[in-house]
Amino acid sequence: MTTLTYTPRGMPTQLARDLISSYWDTRGGIITKPTIIEKPPPDYQRADIRNTGDHVIIGLDGYRNEYVTIGFQHVSITADVKIELQTFTSRQMFYDHVDEVERIIFSKQHNPTDYLLDGFEEHADTTALRAVWGDTTTNSTLSLLTSARKYGTNSMRVVVGAGGNGEAYRAIPSTVPKPYPRRLQEVRFYAKIDSSSDVIGVTLRQSTNRSGHYRTWNTTVNTTGFAAHRANLDIAPDASAGTWTPANIDEIAFTGLAANRTFDIDHVDLATAEYQFLQFNNFKENIDNFNYFSGEMRASYRSHGVPRDILS
Secondary structure, three states: OOOOOOOOOOOOHHHHHHHHHHHOOOOOOOOOEEEEEEEEEOOOOOOOOOOOOOOOEEEEEEEEEOOOOOOOOOOEEEEEEEEEEEEEOOOOHHHHHHHHHHHHHHHOOOOOOOOEEEOOOOOOOOHHOOOOOOOOOOOEEEEEEEEEOOOOOOEEEEEEEOOOEEEEEOOOOOOOOHHHHOOOOOEEEEEEEOOOOOOOOOEEEOOOOOOOOOEEEEEEOOOOOEEEEEEEEOOOEEEOOOOHHHHHHOEEEEEEEEOOOOEEEEEEEEOOOOOOEEEEEEEEEEEEEEOOEEEEEEEEEEEEEEEEEOOO
């Protein structure tokens, strides 16, 4: 029997790993980013990482459902994750790591399944940005902007010439887990325009077949200050081509940028929808260590009102 459409399940340990890894802020290199992994890793069942550097290790600590409607048709789902921190540098660095993980949990508690695709902070200059972002129309000039941003210190500027519409695109990196974009529900970003307004496209496409396999969702950019924009992938796209095969989608682009306009873009997020809240629970420091500092933090992914299928 085959009646349902397959959608890869979101794994809480993977969601937590991607959230912490993509939002880690080194404070200009002061708080070094540790190695952030799931436990057990996907390709083997045991990891002995003592004395191999600083780590954040994320494991599933429990999973439970509770019915929330009289008809027993909707459930509240809670997935508990244990976040182990092991730091060899110093006790100060250990607590810096603790504070950074806690900061991410609290700051993203209402958007806990986000993956920060690009905040433009890791690009050293325009040359580095252009190594990641490009333009197939040859009518756009992309640069790293340090004079305006929504968050951090940088954003991306796209200056479109008089020759026609422009665009800015980048590959979806291999570090993004394969459930993207099959579980992807939203693309969120901040943008502004130098004057007037423009309807731009948020396009997901196949890099080897850009005009033959894509979907585009439109949004209007009409402010001279950074404003939030989102493309809801649950609704029908405004334009598309080809038979949609999510596993082949490996590129994201901002398309249809109007000629003779300047656009600034910041904080591009990919988001899924398995959980609506991430709850910080507790932290404790371990005291039975030798030559390193360690502790355990616990948090819970929570979802409310998830419908359950009923078989007739």
